[in-house]
């Protein structure tokens with residue numbers, strides 16, 4: 001798997017402004033860069049002589065079986081990356097047994113995803129809008145369409161200052177899309193932990209909070225009834241200068257303890273990065289841009305190749321680290337630099 005080549009192939013196919021929309025982060029892109037760098041900074045302590053003839057990647061996500069701990073992060077505008085983008089991604093996730101988080105916002109015509117047969121679970125991601133009726137409709141939809149969890153993304157009370165988009169005069173949803181809506185006008189900025197309870201009471205499925213970067217916030221989320229949190233800084237697209245997710249994961253895992261599951265995304269570009277996330281205590285990881293590059297370069301098969309490639313890399317990294325299964329991955333695999 002060569003993600004650089006894949007990104008280049010995607011870039012050739014996409015118009016420049018859309019490429020920038022995907023690739024970019026906010027302001028000086030410090031957090032965007034640090035997300036990937038932080039995984040690279042960590043070092044592993046491989047075990048030897050552990051009989052790794054067979055390595056099993058399978059695990060569960062909120063109790064549902066998945067082929068591996070590698071899932072797909074929610075991303076808007078997949079319908080512009082390739083025809084039927086969200087459905088293509090859903091097929092790629094199904095073919096690889098991967099958890100799919102489908103983002104409802106900016107998804108073009110979002111029909112069809114729920115019809116894709118999959119043994120792996122799908123979660124529905126929504127933003128909390130000022131218009132609670134729309135949120136209630138999303139909640140109803142999550143149950144009707146068989147989503148196993150509802151994901152609330154809470155790090156977009158306003159949009160980050162994305163300079164590439166400003167330079168390109170990129171409008172979030174452009175002509176030809178369903179509607180032009182300014183996210184800044186739609187999103188509920190007054191959101192607090194009490195609102196989590198509002199959603200939990202109405203959602204017929206477990207609630208997951210995405211965009212948590214601190215232990216105290218994570219603890220408050222599970223106290224308010226969330227079943228899981230996703231450690232995320234939105235791929236460096238919101239607050240520039242925010243810490244890398246790899247650097248705050250341990251704190252969040254400790255704060256949540258056994259009261260919920262912890263997932264992480266941001267800058268995961270290799271199987272060994274997944275191994276490090278799991279060693280820090282994550283239940284699973286989610287991939288953003290790599291899936292988008294696969295989708296743009298090769299549609300469903302491109303996205304599938306990315307997911308398969310990550311699974312193969314994780315399998316090799318586990319074998320080379322002397323672990324045979326996901327439950328065997330622990331903090332002892334991490335090298336603490338003195």
Ligand SMILES: Cc1cc2nc3c(=O)[nH]c(=O)nc-3n(C[C@H](O)[C@H](O)[C@H](O)COP(=O)(O)O)c2cc1C
Nearest residue numbers: 022073074075076103153234235265266267288289
């Ligand atoms: C093009 C693009 C669109 C995104 N749209 C959403 C979205 O609609 N909802 C959401 O919760 N996160 C969204 N994100 C953030 C991703 O879910 C994820 O947090 C991030 O991309 C992970 O980092 P990575 O791209 O470095 O893997 C988006 C990210 C990108 C790159």
